[in-house]
Amino acid sequence: MNEPIIKIENVSKVFDGVPVVDDISFSVPEGMIFAFLGPNGAGKTTTIRMLTTLLLPTSGAITINGANAQNDKNGVRKSFGIVFQEPSLDDELTAWENMEFHGVLYSVPKVIRRKRIEELMKFVELWDKRKTLVKFFSGGMKRRLEIARGLIHHPRILFLDEPTVGLDPQTRHHIWEYIGELSKREKMTVFFTTHYIEEAEKSAERIAIIDNGKIVAEGTSAALMHKTKTASLEEAFLSLTGKAIREESADAGGHMKTMHKMRGRR
Amino acid sequence: MNAIYILWLRQLKRQIRSKSRVIGSVGQPILFLLALGFGFGPIFAKAGGGSYIDFIAPGIISMGILFNAVFTGMEIIWDRQFGFLKETLVAPVSRTYIMIGRTLGGATIAIAQGVIVFIITLCVGFRPTSFGGFLLSLVFMFLIALLFTSVGTAIASVLEDMQGFGLIVNFFIMPIFFLSGALFPLQGLPEVVAFLAKIDPLTYGVDAIRGVLVGGNFFSLGTDALVLVLVTASFVLIGSYLFGRIEI
Numbered sequence: 001m002n003e004p005i006i007k008i009e010n011v012s013k014v015f016d017g018v019p020v021v022d023d024i025s026f027s028v029p030e031g032m033i034f035a036f037l038g039p040n041g042a043g044k045t046t047t048i049r050m051l052t053t054l055l056l057p058t059s060g061a062i063t064i065n066g067a068n069a070q071n072d073k074n075g076v077r078k079s080f081g082i083v084f085q086e087p088s089l090d091d092e093l094t095a096w097e098n099m100e101f102h103g104v105l106y107s108v109p110k111v112i113r114r115k116r117i118e119e120l121m122k123f124v125e126l127w128d129k130r131k132t133l134v135k136f137f138s139g140g141m142k143r144r145l146e147i148a149r150g151l152i153h154h155p156r157i158l159f160l161d162e163p164t165v166g167l168d169p170q171t172r173h174h175i176w177e178y179i180g181e182l183s184k185r186e187k188m189t190v191f192f193t194t195h196y197i198e199e200a201e202k203s204a205e206r207i208a209i210i211d212n213g214k215i216v217a218e219g220t221s222a223a224l225m226h227k228t229k230t231a232s233l234e235e236a237f238l239s240l241t242g243k244a245i246r247e248e249s250a251d252a253g254g255h256m257k258t259m260h261k262m263r264g265r266r
Numbered sequence: 267m268n269a270i271y272i273l274w275l276r277q278l279k280r281q282i283r284s285k286s287r288v289i290g291s292v293g294q295p296i297l298f299l300l301a302l303g304f305g306f307g308p309i310f311a312k313a314g315g316g317s318y319i320d321f322i323a324p325g326i327i328s329m330g331i332l333f334n335a336v337f338t339g340m341e342i343i344w345d346r347q348f349g350f351l352k353e354t355l356v357a358p359v360s361r362t363y364i365m366i367g368r369t370l371g372g373a374t375i376a377i378a379q380g381v382i383v384f385i386i387t388l389c390v391g392f393r394p395t396s397f398g399g400f401l402l403s404l405v406f407m408f409l410i411a412l413l414f415t416s417v418g419t420a421i422a423s424v425l426e427d428m429q430g431f432g433l434i435v436n437f438f439i440m441p442i443f444f445l446s447g448a449l450f451p452l453q454g455l456p457e458v459v460a461f462l463a464k465i466d467p468l469t470y471g472v473d474a475i476r477g478v479l480v481g482g483n484f485f486s487l488g489t490d491a492l493v494l495v496l497v498t499a500s501f502v503l504i505g506s507y508l509f510g511r512i513e514i
Binding site: 052053054055073074075077078080084086087089090091092097101102104105107133 | 268269271272276279280283284348349350352353354355356357358359360513514
């Protein structure tokens with residue numbers, strides 16, 4: 001078994017007294033494709049924000065590629081690339097300029113940077129569009145560019161927060177092909193969240209399910225189905241998290257706060 | 267240094283590519299210059315004040331810099347809303363460097379704006395006393411630009427959305443401009459207005475630019491420079507501190 005490249009130990013995040021992530025622990029070995037699933041407002045995005053140093057945990061420890069996320073933020077930041085849930089490209093820059101911007105921020109030397117930009121843009125089939133302003137790109141093209149951008153600095157880990165949300169099946173298929181190929185080629189760890197359970201079933205080697213801020217199950221797709229005595233991962237997911245519709249608030253802790261208030265009224 | 271440079275360059279590219287922003291940022295000073303310059307010119311001359319265009323031009327140049335600098339500083343709100351800020355905040359670059367790159371970018375745009383307005387004022391009859399004065403005025407333009415880009419950054423670091431933006435323009439930026447002595451002389455003002463003008467940092471910027479371009483400054487050039495440097499340094503520090511505390 002490889003050493004864990006992502007290690008989360010007893011991590012909690014509390015907003016205004018409400019625990020949005022509540023004492024979670026798990027680890028991800030190097031080179032693995034790992035899915036982090038959960039209903040809306042379960043704490044997935046908050047967890048990714050903590051893993052990527054955008055938020056500090058209220059308690060617990062996060063170690064990424066040997067660096068502590070609280071004390072050595074830059075050490076952690078050098079290790080990963082990320083594709084956020086919402087687009088994070090500059091629409092007023094061209095595709096090339098967005099890539100260049102990222103490469104400079106990550107101190108990739110000029111000659112290597114240019115070579116990698118060309119290689120990655122060809123890989124995601126956007127080389128011909130390199131001089132086009134991103135505001136003229138479709139959602140799928142933006143996603144592909146974001147994936148390419150996240151890889152310029154050769155990260156050890158790629159975080160993908162719902163990378164295929166709102167995309168058509170063809171684009172989703174292409175994106176997962178890219179990710180699978182990259183993982184094999186670069187021996188890169190991929191940590192992703194998604195609401196498309198079949199994507200997790202097909203691509204992930206291991207899955208963790210979070211609900212109401214707590215890890216409710218972790219294992220391979222087969223192990224989760226076995227544990228819940230269900231025939232598919234989707235059924236296993238519903239069995240573990242319930243069938244009630246969840247509402248996601250605009251803020252990260254919104255759902256959890258609502259849940260907390262509702263519990264308080266009972 | 268590369269990170270500061272790329273952030274600076276990005277600000278410039280965004281500005282140049284946005285035609286509406288370029289036109290809008292020049293339009294407002296032209297409107298003030300024509301409406302006030304020609305409207306009040308005869309009255310100002312009759313009152314013995316000399317050429318109102320010569321008086322008002324440094325104020326209008328400062329106005330162009332003020333508005334551009336604050337708005338560019340406040341672009342952080344857009345970047346936060348449209349996701350780009352996250353991209354820079356997860357990069358292995360100190361937030362101070364990010365803030366410096368953005369601020370210098372904003373300041374450069376604001377100075378360019380000041381120079382464009384300066385050229386426009388020449389077209390409507392403004393006559394500075396010397397070219398050396400113009401070169402010196404660039405130093406004060408830079409200080410004003412840096413100060414108010416930092417102010418914009420500081421405001422945007424604590425505002426999470428655009429809802430408070432109009433409020434800030436109407437109740438903070440406009441009073442800073444109107445109380446700065448850009449449109450009227452500082453001599454003989456009512457006590458309260460004189461006090462407000464003295465605590466307005468733009469007053470010292472307008473006064474210095476007026477002094478080096480056409481003379482007749484209210485404070486000494488040394489006082490103007492000292493106040494501007496101190497206030498600018500303070501706001502760069504405040505902006506850096508607040509920017510460093512942003513959580514997404």
